[in-house]
Every structure is written in C-alpha cells, then in structure tokens.
Amino acid sequence: MKKRKVNKIASVFTAFFLAFTFLSRVEAAESEKSLQDQTEEQTQKITHMVAIDPGHQGPGQDMSGMEPNAPGSDVMKARIVAGTQGSTTGLAESELNLSVALKLRDELEERGYQVIMTRTEQDVDLSNIDRASIATEQGAEITVRIHANGSEDASVSGALTMIPSSANPYVGELYEDCYSLGAAVLESYCQATGLENNGVVETDTMTGLNWSTMPVTIIEMGFMTNPSDDLYMADENHQEIMAKGIADGIDTYFSQKGSTIE
Numbered sequence: 348m349k350k351r352k353v354n355k356i357a358s359v360f361t362a363f364f365l366a367f368t369f370l371s372r373v374e375a376a377e378s379e380k381s382l383q384d385q386t387e388e389q390t391q392k393i394t395h396m397v398a399i400d401p402g403h404q405g406p407g408q409d410m411s412g413m414e415p416n417a418p419g420s421d422v423m424k425a426r427i428v429a430g431t432q433g434s435t436t437g438l439a440e441s442e443l444n445l446s447v448a449l450k451l452r453d454e455l456e457e458r459g460y461q462v463i464m465t466r467t468e469q470d471v472d473l474s475n476i477d478r479a480s481i482a483t484e485q486g487a488e489i490t491v492r493i494h495a496n497g498s499e500d501a502s503v504s505g506a507l508t509m510i511p512s513s514a515n516p517y518v519g520e521l522y523e524d525c526y527s528l529g530a531a532v533l534e535s536y537c538q539a540t541g542l543e544n545n546g547v548v549e550t551d552t553m554t555g556l557n558w559s560t561m562p563v564t565i566i567e568m569g570f571m572t573n574p575s576d577d578l579y580m581a582d583e584n585h586q587e588i589m590a591k592g593i594a595d596g597i598d599t600y601f602s603q604k605g606s607t608i609e
C-alpha cells in the first residue's frame with residue numbers, strides 16, 4: 348500500500364516533469380521563431396537598394412557630345428551639361444549636389460540601405476544615359492537625382508521634384524511609383540528645411556528620366572539664383588538637414604510600397 352502510494356506520487360511527478368519539459372520546448376521554439384522573424388525584418392530593410400545621382404560634374408569635360416533623349420528616340424540632347432551656380436556664394440551646382448548626395452549616402456547607409464552612387468568625385472565623364480545605366484546595372488530599386496535650380500528671376504525660390512508623366516512612351520508605366528517617390532521626397536525635404544514646396548512637376552524631356560528602368564525622381568533642392576536659398580543650401584549644417592529630409596522621404600516611399608503589396 349505504502350509502496351503503491353510512492354509509485355503514484357512518482358508518476359504524478361513524472362507527468363508534471365514531462366509537461367514542464369514539453370512547455371519549455373514550445374516556448375523555446377516560439378522564441379526561436381520570433382528571433383527568426385526579427386532577423387528576416389532586418390534583412391528586408393537592408394536589401395532596399397537606392398541609387399543616388401549627384402547631378403553634373405566638375406569643369407573640364409567635353410560638352411559637345413550628344414545622346415538620344417530616350418531609348419530609340421531621334422531627338423538628340425547634350426550628353427553632359429554644366430549646372431547653375433550660386434549667385435551669392437559662387438558655389439557650383441555640381442559641388443553642392445555632390446556634397447548633399449554624400450551626406451544622403453551616409454544617412455541612408457546608417458538606416459540600413461544599400462546605396463549606389465553614380466559619382467563620388469567632381470572629375471568624372473558621365474552622360475545622363477551613363478548615370479541611368481549605372482543604377483540599372485547595379486540593380487537599384489529607385490533612383491534619386493540630386494540637383495539645384497536656376498532662374499533669371501532672382502526672386503524665384505523653393506524646391507520641387509520632377510517625374511515622367513503617365514503618357515511618357517518610355518517610362519509611363521513607372522508613373523505611379525515615380526509620383527509616390529517624388530511626392531514623398533519633396534514633402535519630407537520641405538518639412539525638414541522649411542523651404543517652399545513648388546510641387547511635383549511632370550516632364551518627358553529629361554534624358555535621365557526617360558532612360559530609367561526603375562522609379563526615379565529629380566529633386567531640385569532650391570534656387571541657387573535666389574540669395575536666400577543659395578545661402579541656406581551652401582551651409583554644411585543645413586546640408587545635413589537636407590539629406591535627412593530626403594532620406595525621410597525615401598523611408599516613406601518604401602513603407603507605403605510595403606503596405607500596398609500587403
């Protein structure tokens with residue numbers, strides 16, 4: 348009788364032990380799974396690849412060459428053009444574009460993006476087709492082209508983004524994604540900098556847009572011919588803010604894209 352009671356206690360104890368072991372295993376498997384989910388999320392973020400194209404280049408390049416304005420087009424445009432320059436600071440647009448683009452690269456890499464730069468120095472010979480091809484060959488998902496504006500009217504100020512229209516025969520099918528990207532980048536940029544928002548402009552005459560194989564936008568960060576915009580943009584601290592604003596827009600673009608896929 349006594350022995351049987353001991354046996355019963357032992358079997359109850361064994362049952363508890365087995366149940367406990369089983370639950371621990373379930374728990375371990377669950378926490379392993381959530382760790383795997385986390386790793387997958389991180390990997391997903393890292394795999395977004397962004398091409399940044401700092402517009403123009405340093406002086407000294409042959410500007411006489413021409414190239415087709417779009418794949419198969421008879422319309423020829425200059426393969427290389429000089430940018431504008433700061434009316435107050437004298438800063439070349441190519442230098443401003445590169446300076447902001449390098450800060451944008453660092454900011455995006457810190458946020459986990461892979462970044463393709465079409466150039467990291469002034470002394471390059473890159474046509475607009477070359478710039479689009481680099482992004483395609485490297486497998487970028489989007490291209491953001493960095494520029495600054497110029498006008499004969501010094502009072503004109505503010506930022507805008509440019510995208511192809513839905514009627515564009517070459518890249519019209521990219522219109523909706525280009526619009527999402529252009530709008531997100533412009534909104535975040537203007538919010539961060541306080542510069543005037545001149546809207547998303549549709550154009551089908553830009554070689555660099557027409558040759559793109561992925562969603563693309565040009566940001567015209569401000570008017571270098573406007574003394575206030577010029578002084579603002581030439582400041583290195585402001586350039587950090589400008590780069591963060593553009594990066595915020597890229598974050599927004601990919602998060603909106605993620606939610607429409609689901």
Ligand SMILES: [Zn+2]
Pocket residue numbers: 402403430431440494495
């Ligand atoms: Zn430009």
